[in-house]
Amino acid sequence: MSTAACAIDFGTSNSSVALLGATAGGGAPPEGFRLVELEATHTAIPTAVFFSGEDGSRAFGRAAVQAHVEGHEGRLMRSIKSILGSDLIERSTEVGPGFMVKYLDVVVAFLRHLRQRATEAAGGPVERAVIGRPVFFVDDDRARDAQAERTLEAAARSAGFSEVAFQFEPIAAALDFERSVARETLVLVADIGGGTSDFSVVRVGPGQRGKVDRSADVLASHGVHVAGTDFDREVNLAAIMPMLGLGSEGRSESGASVHVPNAIYHALSTWHLINTVYLPNRLIELRQMASLYVDQNMHRRLMTVLEHRLGHSLAAMAEAAKIDVSMHGRAAIDLSMVEAGLAGDFDAVRQQAALAGSIERIVAAARLAIAQAGLSPANIDALYFTGGSTALAALSGAIAAVVPDAAQVDGDRFTSVASGLAVDAARRFGPG
Ligand SMILES: Nc1ncnc2c1ncn2[C@@H]1O[C@H](COP(=O)(O)OP(=O)(O)OP(=O)(O)O)[C@@H](O)[C@H]1O
Numbered sequence: 315m316s317t318a319a320c321a322i323d324f325g326t327s328n329s330s331v332a333l334l335g336a337t338a339g340g341g342a343p344p345e346g347f348r349l350v351e352l353e354a355t356h357t358a359i360p361t362a363v364f365f366s367g368e369d370g371s372r373a374f375g376r377a378a379v380q381a382h383v384e385g386h387e388g389r390l391m392r393s394i395k396s397i398l399g400s401d402l403i404e405r406s407t408e409v410g411p412g413f414m415v416k417y418l419d420v421v422v423a424f425l426r427h428l429r430q431r432a433t434e435a436a437g438g439p440v441e442r443a444v445i446g447r448p449v450f451f452v453d454d455d456r457a458r459d460a461q462a463e464r465t466l467e468a469a470a471r472s473a474g475f476s477e478v479a480f481q482f483e484p485i486a487a488a489l490d491f492e493r494s495v496a497r498e499t500l501v502l503v504a505d506i507g508g509g510t511s512d513f514s515v516v517r518v519g520p521g522q523r524g525k526v527d528r529s530a531d532v533l534a535s536h537g538v539h540v541a542g543t544d545f546d547r548e549v550n551l552a553a554i555m556p557m558l559g560l561g562s563e564g565r566s567e568s569g570a571s572v573h574v575p576n577a578i579y580h581a582l583s584t585w586h587l588i589n590t591v592y593l594p595n596r597l598i599e600l601r602q603m604a605s606l607y608v609d610q611n612m613h614r615r616l617m618t619v620l621e622h623r624l625g626h627s628l629a630a631m632a633e634a635a636k637i638d639v640s641m642h643g644r645a646a647i648d649l650s651m652v653e654a655g656l657a658g659d660f661d662a663v664r665q666q667a668a669l670a671g672s673i674e675r676i677v678a679a680a681r682l683a684i685a686q687a688g689l690s691p692a693n694i695d696a697l698y699f700t701g702g703s704t705a706l707a708a709l710s711g712a713i714a715a716v717v718p719d720a721a722q723v724d725g726d727r728f729t730s731v732a733s734g735l736a737v738d739a740a741r742r743f744g745p746g
């Protein structure tokens with residue numbers, strides 16, 4: 315007997331699951347799949363795990379973020395997808411006094427949680443999955459990229475899936491778009507999420523929908539490891555870290571004027587590296603750096619952040635500032651959790667400057683995808699946007715300018731990839 319199948323968009327920031335075929339209550343949904351409500355009625359949840367240091371329990375999604383915000387003893391893990399292609403994946407992190415967890419096991423725990431939700435929704439075990447993957451987990455290193463996919467497959471098997479297949483996330487988005495197109499269309503898909511910006515050039519159309527092998531319709535795929543979490547880091551480095559000493563005046567042992575070391579600020583601003591700054595040895599080393607700071611206030615603030623483990627809260631503040639600026643043109647930054655009365659602000663001009671280099675790299679990747687398809691921008695009929703970061707007008711505008719004649723279509727930012735993966739899963743596994 316074949317078991318139920320699902321599709322998983324395992325995102326850097328958010329994840330979704332679509333379930334194929336019959337539901338727990340019987341009867342198949344008209345589209346052949348449905349998005350699973352993963353947390354209350356939410357079909358997309360933060361890719362986040364909280365390990366309690368108090369009792370070893372785990373929380374996922376919004377509940378994980380909430381447990382951390384409420385100040386429970388334990389560790390919040392975010393951006394775990396970014397670790398797949400790095401050496402960190404085999405290492406462990408301390409989640410409570412003397413309680414270590416391997417980063418890989420964090421990925422397994424999260425996937426097991428998604429599988430459990432899918433199993434509840436299906437009313438029986440879900441053992442087959444199509445999982446989305448970025449065009450490149452790791453830029454410019456094929457061996458490590460392949461290793462990252464193998465790691466994710468092994469994690470999915472440990473989480474209880476016996477059959478696992480992968481599909482590029484932007485191709486999945488194209489399959490979602492194809493459900494609504496009335497005529498043959500050459501589409502450039504732009505999927506700009508938390509970790510990667512991915513582009514595919516795909517021929518879609520009513521006549522193509524039923525075909526199992528779509529390789530001839532996928533003209534090119536290209537991506538870069540630059541997206542929303544990088545924007546958060548850039549906003550953090552521009553708007554928050556200077557208030558903790560980044561770029562401030564330092565004094566070397568010989569008395570020469572230097573900048574204070576910046577590696578700590580970089581790690582503290584990078585979602586998947588935040589937990590590495592709290593290692594006991596690192597804290598001792600940083601405490602001893604006090605003499606390097608001309609302004610002792612700056613060092614004191616930095617140590618407050620490290621000793622109270624405020625890194626994730628600051629990163630969340632940087633992300634909120636980015637979104638506020640993207641929607642309203644400005645943001646207020648309240649750092650009273652670091653020091654009474656400490657505050658700053660951020661605006662569109664500074665955001666534009668902070669993100670300019672990243673936006674340029676993303677736009678270059680879009681151009682390259684079109685060139686790799688052997689096409690010119692004028693050949694593209696439609697530009698399909700998905701992924702949370704496409705809400706940034708400066709970014710989506712810059713991509714749209716690459717294909718000025720294409721019709722712009724906005725997909726569902728957070729669930730388009732999961733829906734398209736479900737279309738792909740139905741073709742591979744049958745309707746369920
Ligand atoms: N209104 C907004 N303006 C700017 N950025 C936004 C907005 N809303 C969400 N984002 C950003 O979108 C990103 C998350 O998007 P999404 O959920 O598509 O990513 P993901 O699928 O988890 O990541 P990936 O596909 O790269 O692995 C986050 O960086 C978030 O800050």
Ligand SMILES: [Mg+2]
Binds near residue numbers: 323325326507508731
């Ligand atoms: Mg995504």
